[in-house]
Amino acid sequence: MSAVSVYVPRDASAVALDADGVAAEIGRQARERGVAVRIVRNGSRGLSWLEPLVEVASPEGRVAYGPVGTADVANLFEAGFLAGAPHRLSLGPIDQHPYLKSQQRVTFARVGVIDPVSVAEYVAYDGFQGLREALQTSPVDIVRVVTESGLRGRGGAAFPTGIKWKTVLEQAAPQKYIACNADEGDSGTFADRMLMEGDPFQLIEGMTIAGLAVGATQGYIYLRVEYPHAHRVLGEALAAARRTGFLGQNIMGSGAHFDIDVRLGAGAYICGEETSMLESLEGRRGEVRVRPPLPAIKGLFGMPTVVNNVITLASVPAILHKGAEAYRQLGSGKSRGTLPIQLAGNLKHAGLVERAFGLTLRELLYDYGGGSASGRPLRAVQIGGPLGAYVPASQFDTVVDYETLSGIGALLGHGGIVAFDDTVDMARMARYAMAFCAHESCGKCTPCRIGSTRGVEVIDRIVAGTDREQNLALLNDLCETMVHGSLCGLGGMTPFPVQSALKYFPEDFLPQSPVASR
């Protein structure tokens, strides 16, 4: 009998729930029982509450079991899971799982499906088709396709990707660079990590296409040091891509050249800001640069540089392969294509949901998220990381796209949604926002560096009931000064979570707060 393929994710979220232990136990028991298994360490499907989620390739397709602990393994063998037999942990054919079935996976189409470091599997699932297309397309036309797709940067600022590329293409320079922003510092976000751990070739392919489009031969992935698993997968994938002629000299026999190095960050949130990231890539303190010049004109080592987020770059291969129109057809308003939404915090079914823009918060939080994990009512969500506004339950019918969210004073950022139940103390969350800013400030502007520390003190006084009216006015002034007097979004946007908390949850800032947890 040929070996049965068993999939156990190597994604950090599964590993953090003992997927390595489960994989080892499956291997051990298979040997003991004399049955042949081929254990594949895939990415995660993004159904986090079911991790470690183990799949078996059966004649009827991939059948899933989860969450599997090492203690369940013997029992799974006895029940006949290698033949896809039913078991207490059965989830059925994974493709039919309602959480996945209704998704529109474009960028995450292969994540959780293939062996992330197998070039052969990547190619078998449409891999390198976009690159093949790009190698037969002029730089101007590649840029045009990306522009027409409507793709906007997924790192936070939502700038049209094609326009950025066009600027870099138009510069005459001895060297240009593609700098992939894999700093993913926003709390509540993990799409970059999942993509790098689950389908790294797609990022490599996207960066290579970007290189062909603008005339760059060197790329860097600036990866946060908190992602050691992604680091390992990227290392394996880059080596495999070079070995098979998809990266390095003479890509796919075309004569074109492009290579990629991974550079590690060092635990500084601000290094996700693009100019700070460039400073860090150059080996310096990650202090934000004054713009202009734009990185597209004078970026890494003073050369024209495309700075794009992981998901932005990973979206490009499918656009080149399937065409701009296929991507553009998806979405709502000026938000085109799909968005990998990351559901986090107090939700029963936290995980990754990729859908065309257009769902409401309520659909995401309840239809996918299943409501709170605690069983208590949801009270607020924070969207877009630590600089994102808090949105109260009364606004859960808001559509999650760039324009609609900014219409209610919120922002989408990198697409992370963190849910809180009614035990959350919003004054405490506001205080945390200020404290985080103080901790992570690069120190260049006074409102950010000093204002944030003052903000913590002022919130403490408000909550203590000391000179309440005066301190509320002071907090407001402080926020205004930070918004207008900061060079970058850290100081400039920290007021968003603070002011939204104050606006929608003023009762939490009273000395006798009604909040259950106080």
Place this chain on the structure above:
Amino acid sequence: MFDTQPSREEILALITPLKDQPGPLLVMLHAIQTQAGYVPASVIPVLADELNLSRAEVQGVVSFYHHFRDRPPARVRIEVCRAESCQALHGDRLAAHVEQRTQLRFGESSADGSVSLHPVYCLGLCSASPALMIDGAVHARVTPERFDELLAQAEAKP
């Protein structure tokens, strides 16, 4: 790991192969910390000489980044996520438990160098909060009881 402050030769052996990389200081600091467990003070003048920088510039880079440490790590290094998603699932309670259990505040090391406790701000495990790392290994959906088990395992390691 180096047993003592590394010699100039040991440092050069580590960093010379990296000299051809553009903007190599951070890459070198990572190599040193990976090897030594920390960035010993003795490397600062060597790096400054090799890269034509002032000592203050090198020191300035080291101190900017939370990741680099100037003394050897504790035997068990605990990093607890304090960011929003983990807070939403009562990470504060877990953090308080960890402090109480280790008798340390965040940022402290025990006097005998056995355990240190640090905050981190998101490990990208927010769909399985609360999360923490012990000696670089990630753990998600951690309860106080689970933490006690993990700590006992880490302390039992040779």
